Amino acid sequence: DGGITQSPKYLFRKEGQNVTLSCEQNLNHDAMYWYRQDPGQGLRLIYYSQIVNDFQKGDIAEGYSVSREKKESFPLTVTSAQKNPTAFYLCASSIDVGAKTQYFGPGTRLLVL
Amino acid sequence: GQQVMQIPQYQHVQEGEDFTTYCNSSTTLSNIQWYKQRPGGHPVFLIQLVKSGEVKKQKRLTFQFGEAKKNSSLHITATQTTDVGTYFCAAIIYGQNFVFGPGTRLSVLP
Numbered sequence: 001d002g003g004i005t006q007s008p009k010y011l012f013r014k015e016g017q018n019v020t021l022s023c024e025q026n027l028n029h030d031a032m033y034w035y036r037q038d039p040g041q042g043l044r045l046i047y048y049s050q051i052v053n054d055f056q057k058g059d060i061a062e063g064y065s066v067s068r069e070k071k072e073s074f075p076l077t078v079t080s081a082q083k084n085p086t087a088f089y090l091c092a093s094s095i096d097v098g099a100k101t102q103y104f105g106p107g108t109r110l111l112v113l
Numbered sequence: 114g115q116q117v118m119q120i121p122q123y124q125h126v127q128e129g130e131d132f133t134t135y136c137n138s139s140t141t142l143s144n145i146q147w148y149k150q151r152p153g154g155h156p157v158f159l160i161q162l163v164k165s166g167e168v169k170k171q172k173r174l175t176f177q178f179g180e181a182k183k184n185s186s187l188h189i190t191a192t193q194t195t196d197v198g199t200y201f202c203a204a205i206i207y208g209q210n211f212v213f214g215p216g217t218r219l220s221v222l223p
Binding site for chain 1: 155
């Protein structure tokens with residue numbers, strides 16, 4: 001069953017804590033992305049990675065960090081420096097960067113208590 | 114600032130009525146993609162437009178790319194309750210990554 005998976009589906013965090021969101025894909029895609037979606041809004045790019053061991057900041061990278069040690073995995077850490085972390089986080093992948101179809105995971109809803 | 118705009122923000126239609134959402138950019142686009150996100154779900158790719166003036170159809174959905182490659186539209190004929198969701202355009206601006214529009218949320222009343 002090929003695709004892109006994210007876990008957990010829901011995540012609760014206390015203020016001041018770091019939390020890591022998982023994203024795994026078995027589509028053999030080189031490029032992976034993290035987006036943030038706020039209620040009633042579009043998608044904003046946090047970070048993207050074109051290839052293993054490489055990643056670039058998106059439009060709203062402050063307060064977030066990523067790693068790309070394996071092709072299949074692109075975890076996102078929401079740090080305590082992120083002032084307003086409550087949101088819906090979507091991971092996506094594509095064959096490579098550019099004008100390619102992005103395949104999205106089911107998302108993780110993060111709620112800061 | 115916002116590089117890609119979509120109108121309307123919300124649209125409520127009666128089942129069977131038509132629906133159109135527009136995506137506009139002040140910058141010439143390389144390509145444009147359309148995605149649909151059902152309530153509580155994740156975006157799903159619908160189509161990509163590349164050529165100036167291109168028109169593509171998928172059953173009741175018609176997608177169009179403007180002649181100047183600065184705007185696009187998605188038209189749904191005879192909406193059904195299964196069409197409910199938010200429709201996003203994703204613009205590829207030359208030399209940049211995807212830029213998603215804010216989306217148009219469609220409600221269909223039975």
